Amino acid sequence: MNLREKLILVLKETHNQLKIVIINNLLECFDKNIFLPIQTISNNCFVSKSAISKFCNKLGFTGYRELVSRLKFERENYLNILDNKMEIKSYDDTKNYFINCISFFDNYKEKLLTIAELIKNDTYIVASNQLINQAKILYFYLNKKGYKVFFTEMLVANYNLDINLKNSTVLFLVGGMEVGGIFNVYHKIKYNNNIIFLTSTALSTRIDKCEVKIIFDLNNSSTSYYLRSVLVGYLIAQIINIVN
Structure with missing residues (x-):
């Protein structure tokens, strides 16, 4: 469930007028693709900035800025889907694309085996906005299997x-925008830990030290968000299969 869907669900279930007015304003910002500063939102809702911040905290964010960043990200991909900016247009094109990708990913079999060995150490999973759902799936299964793995959906944390x-082992899943914080972490810890990257072609050039690097784009061009989600999900499924 994305943040927009979560807000709509809360709106349907709550009788708290404060939540209702804040959510309605946030959804209006999303629909208009105009995201307002916290002072303006608080004025529009007739509440204090601290009330807005507290609302964001209850949703698992460190504050309004982080919540808005997530909404902006979802809106960007929402527009891409609505505009039908797809790289492949037919059933057969889609089928052939994934067949080609899976065949290409066979080249990564040894690297996936190495990942399975490295995550036997204490493992920290760090994900960009675009791949956070895939990171949560990997965390869930590793944790269920008894691995010592750490992950939080609160992006700043x-x-x-x-x-x-x-x-330790740090597994980075990176794609899309807003990855500056991730690479700041990477450069501080890369020499004393085992580093794993599942990354896009564009971001792979920023990685100068790692034990394993898997590029999930089939070619040098960027992969659209909805295709990338499936491809990374496949790689995660193979990692889970190996550790089983």
Whole structure:
């Protein structure tokens, strides 16, 4: 469930007038693709900025800025889908695209086996907005299997790894925009830990030290969001299959 869907669900279930007015304003911002500063939102809702922040905290965000960043990200991909900016147009094109990708990913079999070994250490999963759902799936299964794995959906906390971390494995899933915080973490911890990257072609050039790097784009061009979600999900499924 994305954030917009979560807001709509809360709106349907709550009788709290404060939540109702805040959510209605946020959804209006989403629909118009105009995201207002916290002072303007608080004025529109006739509440204090601290009330807005508290509302965001209850949804699992560190504050209004993080919540708005997530909404902006969802809106960007929402528009891409509505505009039908697809790279493939037919049933057969889609089928052939995924067949080609899966065949290409066979080249990564040894790397996936290496990942399965590395995550036997204490493992920290760090994901960009675009791949956070795939990260949650991997975390869920590793945790269920008894692996010592750490992950949080709160994005700022997600990036707040101890820079003195040593002898652990850090698995980065990165794609899309808003990855500056992730790479700040990476550069601070890359020499004392095992580093794994599942990454796009564009972002792969920013990685200068790692134990494993898997690029999930089939070619040098960027993969659309909805295709990328499926491809990374397939790679995650293979990792889960190996650790089973």
